[in-house]
Amino acid sequence: MTEVQRTPLASVKDLILLGEALPFDVMDEFDRLLLAAGQRIVSDTQLDMLLARGAWAHTHEVQALKDRYKDQAPARAAVLRKESIFDLWEKKVWELDAVLRKVLAGQSCAADINALALRLAQLISRDTDVALFMTIRQNEPRFALYALLHALHTATIGMVLSRQLGWPIGQTASLLCASLTMNVSTLELQARMAQQQDPPSSKQIDQIRAHPQASEQLLRSAGVQDEAWLLAVREHHERPDGTGYPSGLTAISELAHALRVTDVFTAKISPRAFRPAMNLQAAAKQLFQDERGGPMAAGLIKALGLYPPGDLVDLKSGEVGVVVRRGPSATTPKVATLTNRQGKPVVETHVRDTSEPEFAVLGPHTERQGLTRVMPERVYGYIFA
Structure with a gap:
């Protein structure tokens, strides 16, 4: 070889x-x-x-x-192109990487985390449909960055949920900060586990069960004083039936409950080496059943719609497309086509209004081979930052 x-x-x-x-x-x-x-x-x-x-x-x-550049050695500089909103989403991955490394190094950086959470909230608010697309339509699995991407995706879903529930700004801010930092103690462990084909080892299981408290302690050492944020991190794997961890609590804070719901939902729709991503509808159904139709599940499902941005769907026209905008109802989103009416992939994209009978959504597209990589610029065009 x-x-x-x-x-x-x-x-x-x-x-x-x-x-x-x-x-x-x-x-x-x-x-x-x-x-x-x-x-x-x-x-x-x-x-x-x-x-x-x-x-x-x-x-x-x-x-x-x-x-x-064989005839020149240019000094590294920015290309003269206007930054896009999609560039800003990529930047957030690396800004989060930098700040979590500070936490792991024992540096005082609570203000940095709060500032990043604020910038993320502004980016989500600027175009929430794009934010959902970036969360749901995941292209090449970057397992090395699994913990970072999962944190950003959980924060995005969490903000959408908090808006639906009518939470005050301060409570939403605490949820975003908790989402970004809940797994800080297991960054590399999550990357390894996302890529491995085998079940978790006993050592890994021990690390997983200890990570809520370990992450809380790291955050306290980093100067975090928001007790609601810290409590949510510590309790985000507890369950009402007492089967959660690390303490087997049956009553947890509202913030921790929201964090658990968004964490689990986002994990289910994210691919790993040993399993593909669960489709949105199945993940939503499981969430609704697990929560017994409670306000967290109902709120999240209502906020996302039946076919949220990033979901692949079949249209009555015979075309396959990806949802780009939520519509006036849960079943009538705006869809950008990826195939022609015979189901063959095409380069040219058309945006369909699925409230029109000809382009009604028949259901989620299940045969995803060949359609996994959908660059956002293709279906949204170039959105300047």
């Missing part, structure tokens, strides 16, 4: 232009995907975090970048 030739990203960082599509995949030190070819490095923070993770690329692919 030919040995893989690796080139550390650090050795070519001066050739990387911020905002320009990469000609190669970027891997971490454990050979897990961090960025796929065609994605962009959108900030210095992201580049720094990639280098901190021991990022590398295949040497033969890096040569394409070197060839592009």
Whole structure:
């Protein structure tokens, strides 16, 4: 077998232009995907975090970048292109990585977490349908970043739920902060478990059961004084029947309850190496049953709609599309087509109003092979930041 030739990203960082599509995949030190070819490095923070993770690329692919600049050695700079809203979502991944590393290093950074949560809330509010699309329509599984992506997705669903429930701003802020930090003690463990094919080992199970309290203690050491936030982190795996952990409580705070609901729901719709993502409708049904139709489940389902942005659906026209906007009712979203009327993938995309009988939604699209990667720019166009 030919040995893989690796080139550390650090050795070519001066050739990387911020905002320009990469000609190669970027891997971490454990050979897990961090960025796929065609994605962009959108900030210095992201580049720094990639280098901190021991990022590398295949040497033969890096040569394409070197060839592009063989007659010049440009200093790293931003490409003259306007930043998109999708770039901002990628930035949040790496901003979260940076702040959680501060928590793990024992640095005082409660203000940094609060500031990140505020920026995230503003981004979600700017276009909530895009936020839901980025949460639900997950492309290449980046298992190395599973904990970061899951935290951002949980926070997004949590904010949508809190709005539906009419929570005050302060309570929503605490929920966002708890969502971003609930698993800080198990960042690498979550990445390994997302990629592994085997069931959790006994050691991993012990770490999982201990992580709510471990994360709480790390946050206290980082200067967090919001007791509602801390309590939600400590209790977010407790269950009303006493089968949760770490303490087997039967009564938990409202914030912890919301965090558990959004955490579990988001995990179910996220792919892992050992199983595909559960479809939205099945995950919503399970949530409704587990919650016995309570206000958390009912509120979340009402806020998302039956077919939320990012969901793949079959249309009466014969086309397959992806939901891009929630509609006036739970069953009438706006859908961007991915195939023609014969079900064949096409390049040209049309936005269908599914309230029109010709384009009514028949149900979720179940045969997803070949349609897993849907770039947001294709179905939304270019939305400037």
